[in-house]
Amino acid sequence: MPRIVEDEKGVSLLIEYLILMGVMSVFVVVMSLQLHETLTESQVSRVMENQFADVASQVSAIYTDYILLMPSEGQIVTRISMLPEIGNRQYNLKMDLYENVGYVHLSSGSIESYMGLGYKKFLRTGGVIEIRPGGEVLSSKAESKDQPKVVYKKEEACPFVPKIRVSFDPSSVEFNNFTNMTVSFENEITEPVIWRIDFWNGSSLSDVSYGGVYRTQIQITDITGCTQKPSSSNDYLCTVTAKAWIHNRVSCNSSVNNTLLVSTTPKLSNPYLVYEKWIEPNLVRRGEPFEVHLKLEGRGFVVEGLANLSVVHVIDVSGSMIWPTIFKDYKKTVTPNVISRTITLNEKGNLEIYAYTTDSLPSWYNSTLCKCSNKCPVGYDSSLIKLYVNGTEASTVYQDGSAIGKRYTNKNAPNGDYTIEVVAAAPEQINITLKVVFKGKEILNETVPYSNYVVESFTLPGGVNYKFLAIYNITNLPSLSYTQWNSSWNRIEYYTVDGQPRYWEYTSRLCGSSAFSQGTLNVWLILPDGSKDFLMKGSGSAWYQARNNYGINGIYADVFIVDPRVGEYRFVIVPISKNPVTFQATALIKRIDAAKLAGITFNSMLGEKDFVGLTNFTTDAQRIAVNSSPLRFMTTDKSFVNNLINQMRAELATDHADGLYYGSRVFPVWNEGGNNCTDCIKDTRPLLIMLTDGEPTICNSNNDPNKYYGCFADCSNCTGGSWCEPCKNQALCIANYLKNFKINDFNVSICTIGFSTDISGQGQQFLRQLASLRPDNNEPCYFFATTSDELVNAYKTIFNAFQIAAKNISVQEAVNVSIISPFDFIDARVVSSKGSPVSITVESRNESTVIRLNMSSIQKDEVVELILKLKAKDEAPTGEYDVNIDSESYIEYTVLDYRGQESGRITLPIISDKDKVRIVTGDQPEIIIR
Amino acid sequence: MEDGKLSLDLLMGLSIFLFTFIFVANFLPGVFADVRNEINLANQAYRISTLLVEDPGYSSSWYNITEDRCRTEEFRPGLAVYDLETGVKYNNLSVEKIQAFARLLNNTTCIERVRFYLGLNLSTLGGQVFRFNVSLKNLAGDLVTYNRSVLLNHGDKIPVTQVVRFERIVYLDKWADNCNVTIEGQNVAIADRCVAKLEVSVWI
C-alpha cells in the first residue's frame, strides 16, 4: 500500500487533535443553540402561562365575589399575591372592558393571557349599575410594601336629604306630665322616607313618611338614660335622636337631637341653654353646598310664684287717641301671567291669530258688584282677553258663539318669527284657546288652563270691637267718572266728654251719569263673610270720605267698612295687561282700637297665675275696679279686663303723672281701704305698662308731701293744649320713686310705649326717661309705635323681656374653612324664633374661619339657629371630613337663677358627633387593580 | 496506524455523548412544565356557577329574550330569583329563568352570545374559548324535570378530556316533579323547599 506520509505518528497526532477540536466546536455550537431554547425559553413560557392563569383566576375570583356583594355604597379592598417575577421576567397585569365584557389581561413580552369576567351591567335594588373594571399594575410591585390590590368603590350621591326635625311642646316638662312630640321635615320629600326616633330610655319609634307631619303625645314617666343637669339635683336632660333616610338610599340620611328638660320640682329649676349641632346634607358631591346648623334654645319653667307678673295697663285715652293709625301697609309689583308662543313663517301669506275663551266668570264680573250697577262692563266681555303680536296689542274683538276674545289678521304677513302673547284678567282658572291659521291652514291650536291673579291678605284679630276699617291709596283701579260726593254724612259713633261732642262720620259717591274706564288692575276685596267688593275709584279719586270733629277732617278711602267683622280680608289682584303693575294699599283703624288690640294681645300672653289691672288716664286718671275688696283693682280674669279695655274711648288732655300715680295705686300694697292685700299678689313681679300717644299737656298741682309720693307740681300754666313741663317733672319724680319701691322684693318696673308718628318729639324723650331698665338687655323699657303691628310687637317684647333664660350670650363657632381645607365659605345667617336681635361677625383666619354671635338674651323657649352655608371645593379629595374645630368653638353666657338674678358666667364647648361631612364623586362603581 | 484508530475511538465516544444529550434535551420539555389548564377551568367553573346561582342576570327581563333577539341584545344570564324589594334571593333559582337559559343554550347562535357575555370567549383578543355545560340534578343525582321535561342539561357536549365541574346546592321557586328525597322510607322535601344540585362543567 502506498503511504501519504512517512512519519505516521506525527500525522496521526495532528489529525487526532484537529478532529478533536472540530468535534468540540460542533458540540459547543449545538449546546449554545439548543440549550437556551429547549432548557429555558419553552419552559419559562409554559410556567408563565400557568402563573398568569393563577393570577388571572385570583383577580377573577375576587371580581366575582365583589360584584355579588356590591354594596350600594362602600368600598372593598383585597390584596392580590403574585410572583414579582417568573423565570426572572417581570409581567404586567391589567383589567379592562371589551364590548362591555370585562377581562383580566396579563402579558410579558410576547406571552399573553386573557380571562373573561362577564358582562358589565348588574341589577340592584335602586336600579341598574354598571361596573367599570380598570387599572394596571407591574409584577415588580408585588415585592414593594403596597401590594397590588383589587378595589371596589361605589359612592352614592343623593337626590335630596330629608331634613328631619323633632320638637317638643312644651319643651320643659314636669316628671309624669305630658308633652307633644312633633316629627316633621324641613324640606320637600319627593321619595318615601323612613324615619326613626330613639328615645333616651332605649325605646324607639319609626315610620315611613311621604312628607307629612307626625304628632304624638308622650308622658314622661321614665327618665332612665337622661343626664342629670349639672348643679341641680332635680333637673334631667332627656335626649331623643331623630334619623331619617330615603327608602333604599340609607346613606342619604340626616339626624338631629332634641333635648327635653324634665324636672321633678320645676319650682326650683333654673333657666339655662341647650344647643345642638348638625350638618345637612352630610353627603355631598364635589362643588355642592351644605349647611352647618347650630341651634341654641332657652329652657326653663315659669311656674307657681316668682316668675309670674302683676301687670297694670296704664292706657292713655286722651282725645287724640280717636285718630286713625296704620293697621297694614302694602306695596308690591304684580307680574301678569302671560301665555307666550313664537311661530315662524317661511313664506308670506294670510295670517290669522285668535285668542279666546268659552268660559265665563259671573261671580267676578257682575253688574251687582259694580259700584254703579250696569255702568261697569256687564258679565263678561272681550276686554277680558288681551292679545299681543310682536309686542303690539291687537284689539279687534272676536266673538263666535260662546267663544269670546281677540283676533289678529294680516292678509299678507311677511315671513319671519311672530311672538304671540295672551293675557286675560282671570281671577280664577279658565281655559284659553290660542289658534293660528296661516293660508287657511291651522298651524297652531292649543287650549291651556290659565289663571292670572295674586292674593294679598290681612287679618283683623278678634277681641276688639273696631269702629271702622278704612283702606286707602290703592292705585291703578278702574274708575267711574262724573261721580259726585253724597252731601249727607253717616254717623259712625257719637259721644260727649264734659259736654264736648266726639264723633266719626263718613260719606260716599253718587253714581250720576257715570262712565266706566279701565285701570291696569282689577282688585276685589273679599270680606271675612266671603262677600266680594269690586274696588273702583270715583272720578279718579277715592270712593269714600270720612272725618271726625277732633282734628281729622277728611280721610279718602277706597274701602270704608263700619264695625268691620274680625277675620281675614283678602285682596284678589288681577293685572289686565301684559305689563307688571304696582299694587299698593294702606289699611287704617282708630288708634284707640289699636291700643285695645295691643293690650288684649298682651293679656292673652299672660299665664293664668298672672294678675292684671287697668288704669286709663287723660286729664285725670282713673283706676278701674276689676275685682272685689280687698283686691279691687287686680284680677287673674283676663277676659273681664279685656271687656273693660274694649269700652275705653278717647277723651281729653294728657296727664302722665296722674296716670303713673294711679297706675301704681292699683297694686294693693298701700294699705288703703278695700285695696290692701299684698299677699293676694304674693311672689309676683310688679310691672306698669304705660301706653300713650301724646305729650304731657296738663297736671294736678300738688304741694302735699303725702300725695303723689311727695312729688310736687305747680300746674297753673298747663292748659291742656300744649307741652306741660311740670307734669313731666312730676311724672319723672313718681317714676323714680316707683323704680326704687319694692313689691315682693322686686322693684316696680315701668315700661312705656309711645304710640304716635313723630319719634323725635320731646314726648318720646320723656317716655324713655320714665321707663326702667329691661331685665333682658338693660335698655330702657321704652318702645315707639306708629302702626298697630308695631304696637302689638312692643307689648310682646315687653312680655318676653320678663321671660329670659340666659343673658349676654356670645357664641364662637370655628369651622375648617381655609385655603388648605376642602371647604369654601358661602354665607352665614342667624334667625331667632322670637325675632330678638343677634349680631353676627365672620372672621377668616389662615387655618380656620370663625363665626361669632352676640345676643343680649335668650328667652325661655326661644330658638336661635345659626346656619352656615359651606361648599365642598371642586377639587376636594373625596372622603369624610370634620367641618368644625371643636377646640375653638364654644358658647358663653350669663346664668340666671329662678328669680331672674344673674349668677355667674359659664362657658360650654360646642362638641358634636354629627359635624362630619362626606365628599363623594357619585360615580358609577368601579373595580380597579392598583 | 494504531494511533489513527485511537482518535476515531474518541470521536465515537464524544458523538454518543452528544447525541444522547441532544435526545434528552429534546424530550425534556415533555418532562418539564406542562400547561396547567385546570387553574383556568377551575376558576371559570366557580365563576359561572356563582354568577348563575347568586345573580339574577341582566337585564331584569333577560329571560324574555327570544332566540332571534339574542344576537342583538346585550344580556347576561343569571338564574337567581330577584325581588324588587329585598333584592337577590341567593341560591333560589327561578324555573322560568332556567327554562330560558336552556332555550338559549340550545340555539347555536345564542349559545355563542351566552358564552361571550359570561366571559368564556375572548378569542377575538387572543384568549382561550371555553366550552361549558350546565345541568340541574336532584339530590339522588337524576336530572330535575318540570312537567315531565328535563329542566336543564344543556351546553356543549361533554368530552372525555380534562373537564372541571363545580356543584352548587340550590332550591327552585316552583315545585319540580322530582325534587323530593326519600328519608327513612317517606318522601319529603328538605326544609319545605325543592332542593336541587346545579352542576357547571367547563373545559377547553
Add this chain to the structure above:
Amino acid sequence: MEVNEKGQMILLFAAAVVVIILSISYVYAQNVIAGIESSRTMLAFPKEEIRNLCELASSSSTSTDEVVRQVRILCAKNGWVCNYNYPYRVEFKNLEVEYDAQDCRR
C-alpha cells in the same frame, strides 16, 4: 497528560448541563405552586360572612349594642374584625379583605 485533559473536558460539559438543568428546576418549582393563590382566594374570600353581617344589620332588633358586641367577639375568634349597625352599615376586615359599606345592600 493530553489524555487526562480530554476526559475532564467531557465531565466538565456534563457538569455544565446539570447546572443548567438545576436552574430550570427552580422555574419548575414556580410552576408547581401555580394555582395555589387563586384557589386560596376562592377559599378565603369572606363573601358569605359579609352577607351574613348585612342581614343582621338590616333590622334594628338584631343591631342592638349587645348583639353587635357578641358578634364582634365571635368574629374576633375567627380573626376577623366585624362591625355593623342599623341600617345597613357594615365593616369587615381580615388579612386579605377590607370591606366597609355605608349601605351593604346589593
Add this chain to the structure above:
Amino acid sequence: MDLKGQTFTLEGVAASLLILIATYTIFQSTVVMSPSWSEFNNIQLKQLGYDILRVIDNPEAVNSSLRGMIGNLSCGDGNYYAPAEFSQNLSALLNALPAYGRVELIWFNGSSIETAVLFNFSKNPTPNAVRVSRLVAASNDNCLPNAKIVEVRLTLWR
C-alpha cells in the same frame, strides 16, 4: 493503549447516563398531581357548605330554619339535640354530596365563648376538612345561656 480508547467511550456513555438520570430524578419525582386540585376540592366542599346552610335555613319553616333549630334545641347531660326535622334535612343533604359533617353551635355566655356539638353531627373531622359558619340571631336560654347571637359552624369532609 487500547484501554485508553475504551475509557474514552465509557466516559462518554457515563456522562450521558449521568445527565439522563439527573434529569429524571429531578423532574419525574416532582411531577405529582398539582396541589391546586386538592385545594379546589376544598373550595367545592366549602361552597357546598355555605349552600347547605342557606338552603336549610328557611325562614317560613319553623324547625327547618337555623333560628328555629336553635330556639327548639333541647339539651341534657352535655348533649344537644336538634329538632328531628332539622337533623333529617341536614343528613339528607350530606348523604347527597356525599360528605361527612359536624355541626357546632358557638356562643358567648357573657364571660367566655362556649361550644356545643349537635348530637347526631359530632363525628371528628379529618385534617383536610373545611369549615363554614353562619351567625344567627337567636336565643335559647336553657341550652345556650345569654346567647343573643349563635354561630352555627358546619365542618365538612369527604
